């Protein structure tokens with residue numbers, strides 16, 4: 001039976017492009033937003049979902065971080081780094097001076113800031129559920145929007161003209177997408193893996209975050225992302241997202257996570273999965289699997305009085 005994956009639709013989003021690379025044979029279920037895509041995976045309407053997690057210019061896609069932290073647990077099983085290029089798409093015949101209202105996903109607004117300031121300084125820019133949703137809307141005859149910022153492919157799909165190409169502030173922008181599914185067996189360690197988790201503070205005190213970070217530091221686990229997100233319980237209340245190098249099956253990562261578990265209110269494991277860039281961690285002396293095994297053997301010996 002082919003896999004069915006939900007994603008941030010409609011057809012023509014960057015998310016769809018990511019899904020096609022991550023799972024070329026999967027059946028695709030376009031959803032109106034990230035929450036709907038993850039809920040489809042949670043409810044079993046799909047076997048999983050592909051959603052954007054962060055991009056190299058603007059940072060986190062916070063809706064994804066928050067969705068993964070709350071609600072029914074989902075596990076990340078794969079990631080993909082997708083270069084993103086933005087096009088300015090219009091109904092055929094529209095030219096630049098006639099563009100008063102631009103529609104696109106918030107991540108595209110922040111990544112095309114210079115172009116918008118330079119070429120369309122007076123245009124109102126409105127947030128859309130996705131880039132392709134914006135293109136689809138602009139293609140409808142009575143649309144209040146004059147242009148969409150979206151991938152070129154969305155322009156082709158919805159019959160729009162490409163008025164300007166590659167309008168991102170940087171031409172090396174990359175978005176990280178993840179494939180998530182309901183909890184099950186983890187991918188095997190590959191030697192170049194990433195582990196994602198969220199941790200909730202037990203109590204607020206000086207050094208609380210430092211204590212969490214120390215659990216990684218003392219075991220030689222490098223972090224690749226750390227994010228604080230509000231818990232919603234009032235100003236100043238935060239929880240933390242971590243991406244760490246390595247797989248939970250490895251001693252140094254596993255022990256860091258159990259250390260974190262001991263001092264946190266709650267730790268939600270979000271998965272261990274192969275890194276898209278294939279980079280293996282540089283292990284510091286004394287932090288390899290055999291080092292941990294040797295130390296455990298030593299401890300067992302001295303506990304048995306064999307000194």
Ligand SMILES: O=C(O)C(=O)Cc1ccccc1
Pocket residue numbers: 008012013014015016052055084105107108129130131132175
């Ligand atoms: O709206 C899309 O096409 C997405 O997949 C989300 C997004 C938007 C802008 C940059 C990267 C991802």
